[in-house]
Structure formats: structure tokens, C-alpha cells
Amino acid sequence: MAEAIHVGGLLVATPLLDDPNFRRSVVLILEHDRDGGTLGVVLNRPSQISVTQVLPVWDSLVTGPPVLFEGGPVQTDSALALAAVPSGQEPLGWRRLHAASPSVARLGTVDLDAPPEILKGEIAQMRIFAGYSGWTSGQLESEIAEGAWYLVDSEIGDTFAADPASLWRRVLRRQRGELAFVATCPDDPTMN
Structure with a gap:
């Protein structure tokens, strides 16, 4: 498990978190400031709406599945895009995440108002999220202390997982110790 909230880290919903916005979700942290709060996107909620x-x-730049992902319950009428660059380059229309984590070193946000042609051939993978997840200063820390979230490190393949539906279990399964067993928890924890 990760020691502290950090950009590039993952929030993994505990089995007891029953908020429908976050049930069995995996959230990638995009911004974190102790005074300003935390912003992230849910990685494992593809919608039924095609890009x-x-x-x-x-559409031609999006990594499959070619649908919008439900990034979270905040500003669901807006879009946020993440893209990975194949090298250390910083193409126009792309802004690197400020993270020390090697798993997100090539990851950044895309300006969806920019012409897509300037990024064609410059990015390796891309996903678009409707809305985002946000917490005010101290709110996320309180939720973690209450047992709503596991804070873990991300891996390179998490952001653009080909099978987002299995991401929650896969992330938990690779953890050390007892946390790996949580991946076997049934959908309804009261049935365990």
C-alpha cells in the first residue's frame, strides 16, 4: 500500500463503500494539494456513450473501448482526457501530470479544444472521461481513515486497461499481504 496520497496513486474502493458513484471503483489521482484538495478520475467505469x-x-485517437468513461460525479457535463506519450516529448495540446511515480511519467491531460491533428502520431494511448472525482481539503484523508478507500501505487497498464471491468480485482490481487485477499470478496459483502 502507498504511504500517502500522491499524484499517480490509486484509490481503490473498499468492499464496504456502497456509494453508487464509487462502488468497486479505481480512481487515478491527477492532482493533490493538502490545502486545495484532490482530483481524480474513475478508471473502470466505461459508459454506453461512444466518443x-x-x-x-x-474518436480515432481513443484507446479501446472507444467510449466515454464516467470519471466521477463532479461536472459530468464536461470532459477530461488523459493520454500517454511514447517518449519524453511534450507535444502541443498535452500537459504532463506532475508526479514522481514512474507509472505515470508519460501520462498527461489533453486540451480537447486543440485540433486533434497536432497530437496524431504524438500520443500512444488516450481516454476521455465525462466528469471527475473531487474532494475538498481533508475530505479524502477522512474517507481513507474511515476505511472507504485503499491507497495503492499504480502500474503502467492501469490507466488504459483493455478490460476495465476487471481492474478493481486485478489491482487488489497484486497487492502484498492480506489486501490481496480482498480481491476475492463477493459483490455483496454480506454474503461472505
Whole structure:
């Protein structure tokens, strides 16, 4: 488990977190400031809405599945895009996440108002999220202390997982010690 909240870390919902916005979710932390709060996106909630329906100019750059992901319950009418660059380059229209974690060293946000042509051939993978997850200063720390979240390190393949539905179990299964056993928890923890 990770020691502290950090950009590039993952919040993994505990089996007892029953908020429908976050049940069995895996959230990638994009920003964290003790005074300003925390912002992230849920990585394992693909929607039924294709990128073509909402942002057709970006469809050819999106990594499958080619749908919008539900990034969280905040500003669900706005979009946020994450993309990985294949090298250390910083192309126009892309802004690197400020993280020390090697798993997100090539990850950044995409300016969806920029012309997609400037990023074509510059990015390796991309996902678009409707909305985001946000916590005010101290709120996330309180939720972690109450047992709502596990804080773990991310791995390179987490952000663009080909099978987002299995991400919650996969992330937990790779943890050390007793936390790995949580991956076997049934969907309804009262049935355990």
C-alpha cells in the first residue's frame, strides 16, 4: 500500500463503500494539494456513450473501448482526457501530470479544444472521461481513515486497461499481504 496520497496513486474502493458513484471503483489521482484538495478520475467505469457521439474529432485517437468513461460525479457535463506519450516529448495540446511515480511519467491531460491533428502520431494511448472525482481539503484523508478507500501505487497498464471491468480485482490481487485477499470478496459483502 502507498504511504500517502500522491499524484499517480490509486484509490481503490473498499468492499464496504456502497456509494453508487464509487462502488468497486479505481480512481487515478491527477492532482493533490493538502490545502486545495484532490482530483481524480474513475478508471473502470466505461459508459454506453461512444466518443463518436460526443467528440467525433477525437474518436480515432481513443484507446479501446472507444467510449466515454464516467470519471466521477463532479461536472459530468464536461470532459477530461488523459493520454500517454511514447517518449519524453511534450507535444502541443498535452500537459504532463506532475508526479514522481514512474507509472505515470508519460501520462498527461489533453486540451480537447486543440485540433486533434497536432497530437496524431504524438500520443500512444488516450481516454476521455465525462466528469471527475473531487474532494475538498481533508475530505479524502477522512474517507481513507474511515476505511472507504485503499491507497495503492499504480502500474503502467492501469490507466488504459483493455478490460476495465476487471481492474478493481486485478489491482487488489497484486497487492502484498492480506489486501490481496480482498480481491476475492463477493459483490455483496454480506454474503461472505
